Amino acid sequence: MTRATGPIALALLLALAGPLGAAPAPPGDARAYDTPDDQGGSITVEWRLSPDDAGTRLAGYEVHRAAGDTGRFQPVGQVPRGNTAYNDGEAADGIDYRYRVAAVDADGAASAPAEAGPARAREQWFKAGKANVLVATALFVAMVLVFLERARRGRLFIRRLAGLDAVEEAVGRATEMGRPILYCLGIGLLDYISTLAALNILGQVARKTAEYGTPLVVPTCEPIVHTVAREVVKESYAAKGRPDLFSDDMVYFVTSDQMGYAAALSGIMARERPATNLFMGYYAAEALVLAESGAATGAIQIAGTDQITQLPFFITACDFTLMGEELYAASAYLSQEPLLVGTIKAQDFGKVLIILLVAVGSLAALAFRSDVFSGWFGIK
Template structure:
């Protein structure tokens, strides 16, 4: 084969390759155009479960979605656009993000949610929306304009499971309160710290020194303070019977007033209204460390026989209990403050941990209301243990139904 023939064949091959490559490019370009398919299902609606400060936009996931392709949402106050007919473009949305399935609080847990895009826009009045898709070169718009008006919702459907739990647990507790009214001798296990309370009152009486009772730093809306007041009532009753003395320095003025009432009633019930001194229940300050400093000073000067810390505490817990331990007082603490429990455990003679604080008031009073509540909570705990066990087994085998029931948003 001559060299000219070789060159000719080479050129022909080159031409064929070039032609094919051009053809391929055209095909590729045509594919790029054809991949920006028309948008489907673009709808606007009031976002559910909100206060009326946003609307939601949904549209179908399409084959257009890939890296480099963005959706563009434009807004305007009227169908014709803004005052100058212009539409405001929002930030581009990457086509591989923002799915309905990312917002289970609005749409629940459903596999079909993965087939829809969702975008939330903060607006307070009726707003019109346009949707377009672009790959940087081509733009395809949704043919029509949609609109929505935001409205506040009275009912948050994402919190239905909380409502069901409240009704169920409340029902359980009410059932057991009824049961406790019929049988007030329902069993409650022994709580060691509580026996020590009587011991502390006896000790204080023998030493002729007061008992210092602290309610913690929370107000009357806190469960731990309510439990603390309930225990205070029983302690005050015993103090009145033993003719001892109780001092209650308060952090909150409302708690102080409640304490005064409770202790007064306890003294009256014990037949010792004359022994009640309202001055012994006093407000110090509602500054955390100033309160701690004042109580520490009292501990050092009065040297109380016993210190009882019931309620919710913060960083002052160790300051108080360490000073109390240094004075040689017998100390009993009860708190549901998880971060402060270690300090009470190390510095106090007895510590009521978490729910033991609530159980203590029922244990001491034997009132059907409190006994029933405690029993109801016990049954609730048993059910939770069962749910945890069954749920874990089911989840291990890929059944997520139970997990989804307890999902919160």
């Protein structure tokens, strides 16, 4: 090596080593704002990914926070690479905070920070993001009230539901055969809407069994549902003037265990041979075990659930299946009370409205590539 080439080689080495040891490129366009729709105490910081984020070099982003104009920046959190937001859940309401976001590599070298703020956390009193739900709810409530008024004036027509027409027939069959009716409420808790619907139907079925003097068996899977179910049956028998036919043994708790419940009910079906099995409410994997065990005994089976994944099993193994909304309409249908029927009409008009919205939205999206509808319904 000559005297002249020595410094050139050194300069080349430094030039090559420079980018390897340099800090990562900073993230861009940082902004901080009060987290929407929350109870306060939270600020959201967002940024654009660092150009180095695409490779494997970057470890993540470090967020620092300073209170007021003169406060010192302190680290508040880190997020792995690929993230463009951090939620600072420890901000005090009413104080201005400034933020700095830096990209950090695996060796701990940090980029120049991107600055954001000031931002102030506030307690909110309305979830603006749920405005669409509020509008839809208000519209639906208005429709229900309109149809209730119409129901008060005269009788409303609703289409026949074969599964519910069969309930009467199934009760009659059990009465003739002198065998019990098995009513299963599923494995849902009391706060599941399908469980509430199942309890409503149980009330109607219990009235019919009270009227005909048919034995009713209701094994339950959840303690609170059990307590309510017992009261429903008891009150239904009292309402039909047959409290003497009710016994505590009609409604009994079995177990909270899903498969234990399925095993117990399969045993009851095999031993007591009910003439009719009614499966209403929330079901999961045990649906097929129950429906197939019942089918093997030759009982008439009517099922109803809002669990889409279990519907095919019920359709296959049961004589009649109430799908989704039919389960909710069942109580009104069985009682034929005009006011309850009015709510079914409101449901139907709600569906018409949804179909129209879907059609208009699809056409708008096709014709104008519009994202108005997707934005309104929160579709990404």
